[in-house]
Amino acid sequence: MNELKGKFLSFLSAHRNKRIVIASHMNADVDALSSIYALHSVFPNSVIAIEDKMDVPGRIFAEKMGISPVKLSSLKKGDYDGLIIADTSAPTLLKSSEGWRILLIIDHHRENDHMLKGELVLRDSTAAAAAEIIAGILPEITPDVAFALACGIVADSARFKGGHLSTFKALVSLMEKSGKDYPEILPFGEPEPTLELKELVLKSVKKMRITRHGNYLIATVKVRENESYVASALSEFADAVFVGRWKRADGETKVSARARKSIPIPLNEVMTQIGNEFHGAGGGHSKAAGTSAKAKPEIVLKRCVEILAGRI
Numbered sequence: 001m002n003e004l005k006g007k008f009l010s011f012l013s014a015h016r017n018k019r020i021v022i023a024s025h026m027n028a029d030v031d032a033l034s035s036i037y038a039l040h041s042v043f044p045n046s047v048i049a050i051e052d053k054m055d056v057p058g059r060i061f062a063e064k065m066g067i068s069p070v071k072l073s074s075l076k077k078g079d080y081d082g083l084i085i086a087d088t089s090a091p092t093l094l095k096s097s098e099g100w101r102i103l104l105i106i107d108h109h110r111e112n113d114h115m116l117k118g119e120l121v122l123r124d125s126t127a128a129a130a131a132e133i134i135a136g137i138l139p140e141i142t143p144d145v146a147f148a149l150a151c152g153i154v155a156d157s158a159r160f161k162g163g164h165l166s167t168f169k170a171l172v173s174l175m176e177k178s179g180k181d182y183p184e185i186l187p188f189g190e191p192e193p194t195l196e197l198k199e200l201v202l203k204s205v206k207k208m209r210i211t212r213h214g215n216y217l218i219a220t221v222k223v224r225e226n227e228s229y230v231a232s233a234l235s236e237f238a239d240a241v242f243v244g245r246w247k248r249a250d251g252e253t254k255v256s257a258r259a260r261k262s263i264p265i266p267l268n269e270v271m272t273q274i275g276n277e278f279h280g281a282g283g284g285h286s287k288a289a290g291t292s293a294k295a296k297p298e299i300v301l302k303r304c305v306e307i308l309a310g311r312i
């Protein structure tokens, strides 16, 4: 048994029947939703919650699985024993967790200085998905839960752009437990984008600015919505991509960053630096990261390119 599983099983025996809320991050994705769904299966008195909305693949997946999380802000802290958080440790991505007793955090994002504090933290930043960690620690996995976690791994590994032997082993084991083959998992791990999303990406190609730095092409573009989807799509060709969305209500730019294997600099470091320089908060993974920044998109995106180019 691995170390995380041992810790989780003792946590489970102490908390199994407590009134717990299991929550995940803003703009919940397939990994986040599969993680809270799977954890819910072993805490029978738990409620699942998200910060606000789901992203487009998340909505398709949730509909398929019959997952309907409530908003964390709609629940009364006093009615519950505490919170379990999966797939994030960033206070900015789960603002409604403020004031909650955080019993457990299960996350695969890298540690940084601005993280939520949990009484128990099960972190493995080598895992391709939170779903991969959860697949390794649950005492029992039903076919539905196995299917959900398999979708989470396919989604968050960006169809195996990242991952280790353990990722593939976890997926094989989940596929066996689910009784579902890869062609049945793929449409939920990586759903066909809507017509609107495809159009948004194609229009972004027309608007984007390309900076050549040595052998690298760095693309930037401003969008009105779905910045993370556009960033992922453009990184099929650009070595690094920074996509900004202006949030007028908060006076800040949200940046989503993606990189190809070719980029040797971890983007989460670039995003953390942007967050620090512009009074926001950044983090994530080496090839997929994001930040908020209290400045207009043009200024922030220019600075993203400067920081990355300055380091490669």
Ligand SMILES: [Mn+2]
Pocket: 031, 032, 087, 108, 129, 130, 156
């Ligand atoms: Mn994740």
